Amino acid sequence: MHLDHSHDATGAPVPSADARRPDGRRRALRIGLGGPVGSGKTATVAALCRALREEFSLAVVTNDIYTREDAEFLLREAVLPPERIAAVETGACPHTAIRDDISANLEAVEELEEETGPLDLVLVESGGDNLTATFSRGLVDAQIFVIDVAGGDDIPRKGGPGVTTSDLLVVNKTDLAPYVGSDLARMAADAKAARGELPVVLQSLRGEGGVGEVAAWVRARLAAWTA
Amino acid sequence: MSRAALLVLADGRFPAGGHAHSGGAEAAVRAGRITGAAELEDFCRGRLHTAGLVAASVAAAAALGCEPAGLDAAADARTPSPALRLAARRLGRQLVRAARATWPSPGLDALARDFPKGAHQPVVLGLTARAAGLGPEDAAYCAAYESVSGPATAVVRLLGLDPFEAAGVLARLAPEVDEVVGRAVAAARDAAVEGVDVLPAASAPLLEVCAEAHAAWSVRLFAS
Numbered sequence: 500m501h502l503d504h505s506h507d508a509t510g511a512p513v514p515s516a517d518a519r520r521p522d523g524r525r526r527a528l529r530i531g532l533g534g535p536v537g538s539g540k541t542a543t544v545a546a547l548c549r550a551l552r553e554e555f556s557l558a559v560v561t562n563d564i565y566t567r568e569d570a571e572f573l574l575r576e577a578v579l580p581p582e583r584i585a586a587v588e589t590g591a592c593p594h595t596a597i598r599d600d601i602s603a604n605l606e607a608v609e610e611l612e613e614e615t616g617p618l619d620l621v622l623v624e625s626g627g628d629n630l631t632a633t634f635s636r637g638l639v640d641a642q643i644f645v646i647d648v649a650g651g652d653d654i655p656r657k658g659g660p661g662v663t664t665s666d667l668l669v670v671n672k673t674d675l676a677p678y679v680g681s682d683l684a685r686m687a688a689d690a691k692a693a694r695g696e697l698p699v700v701l702q703s704l705r706g707e708g709g710v711g712e713v714a715a716w717v718r719a720r721l722a723a724w725t726a
Numbered sequence: 727m728s729r730a731a732l733l734v735l736a737d738g739r740f741p742a743g744g745h746a747h748s749g750g751a752e753a754a755v756r757a758g759r760i761t762g763a764a765e766l767e768d769f770c771r772g773r774l775h776t777a778g779l780v781a782a783s784v785a786a787a788a789a790l791g792c793e794p795a796g797l798d799a800a801a802d803a804r805t806p807s808p809a810l811r812l813a814a815r816r817l818g819r820q821l822v823r824a825a826r827a828t829w830p831s832p833g834l835d836a837l838a839r840d841f842p843k844g845a846h847q848p849v850v851l852g853l854t855a856r857a858a859g860l861g862p863e864d865a866a867y868c869a870a871y872e873s874v875s876g877p878a879t880a881v882v883r884l885l886g887l888d889p890f891e892a893a894g895v896l897a898r899l900a901p902e903v904d905e906v907v908g909r910a911v912a913a914a915r916d917a918a919v920e921g922v923d924v925l926p927a928a929s930a931p932l933l934e935v936c937a938e939a940h941a942a943w944s945v946r947l948f949a950s
Contacts, residue, residue: 564947565945565946565947567944567945568945587746588746588946588947588948588949589746589947590745590746590747590748590880590883590947590948590949591883591884591947591948592745592746592883595745596745596746599739599741599745600739600741600742600743600744600745601741602741602742602743602820602823602824603743603746603816603820603949605823606816606819606820606823
């Protein structure tokens with residue numbers, strides 16, 4: 500579906516993830532964050548906003564299973580002004596809204612860009628879902644898959660599209676590993692085996708490094724996007 | 727006319743945002759008015775003969791070539807609930823996006839330009855049918871069937887209703903869908919001559935009232 504929508508003369512929303520807006524400006528980079536329920540997607544989004552908001556113009560779209568829970572967490576934490584956070588209802592199917600029928604998410608991204616733009620980066624957070632839930636390339640330019648050590652250290656070995664094909668795999672909550680009996684070295688080795696050259700970050704948002712490595716990865720994607 | 731184009735447009739997986747809407751079923755389930763297949767059938771029958779008939783006639787009129795702005799105003803006048811108007815326009819804008827990518831046409835481009843906030847979904851549906859080489863009856867079928875298939879799918883998710891029972895409900899309603907489509911197309915042909923005021927104005931007050939309440943819920947699964 501890569502028709503030449505970039506020169507759409509009507510000024511109306513263009514169908515898919517074209518790199519330019521109707522006015523010819525380069526649109527914001529869109530990064531999706533997916534992963535199982537409770538793995539720390541929202542906490543990672545909040546930490547990324549705090550790390551990047553001074554350098555870049557940011558906005559967030561959330562896809563709660565129950566509407567607005569994640570959006571309200573981000574509002575409560577005041578990581579961004581409220582007009583930069585939009586929530587999309589998913590009709591009990593979070594994976595449908597980020598993969599099979601992305602229209603509501605595209606609308607949310609475009610509205611944020613129209614109302615608060617120009618933006619450098621839009622983070623699209625999926626509702627918590629299963630290991631097969633990945634983002635459509637019509638919606639995001641890159642995707643981060645977030646799993647955590649407490650969800651079981653066999654998840655990297657089990658694989659699935661999120662673990663094997665995401666642009667960045669984050670193994671979150673490494674500080675909990677000793678308490679839940681997860682073997683971090685094994686998780687890292689399994690992830691490496693499943694992903695080849697694709698990067699993996701082991702992170703604890705409570706630790707010293709915090710979201711630093713993921714933020715650095717996002718900065719590199721932004722540099723490549725605007726180059 | 728391609729029969730297969732109708733299947734593409736009518737497919738529940740056509741990516742135009744419908745999956746996030748329950749057609750009022752979420753509010754009815756919460757209120758205890760739908761607890762199983764029998765009530766789902768009653769609910770769908772009521773919706774088909776009211777909102778479904780209106781949507782089908784507007785879609786058929788748009789497919790016949792009636793002027794979109796007039797039809798959009800007619801749909802507005804037949805939708806008392808502001809929440810449902812907003813939902814209809816959002817769905818209309820989402821359908822325009824999908825339709826322009828699927829069946830590029832000057833008519834859809836003009837619609838997207840003239841209604842930046844979205845036209846009512848049935849208006850867009852009718853113009854999409856036109857762009858796909860389909861006729862008014864096809865457009866009416868899509869609208870009428872959507873008016874019952876949306877709630878049926880939603881109730882499967884909301885109640886854990888047996889999906890075979892939900893499919894049975896839709897099959898039992900099929901003759902009535904045929905009948906509603908017949909009335910909708912006849913009304914659309916009249917409207918093409920006499921103006922949009924002669925389109926049906928059947929209303930389901932409880933759907934409108936509950937849509938307003940639903941839009942104010944802080945926790946919900948569906949957008950409408």
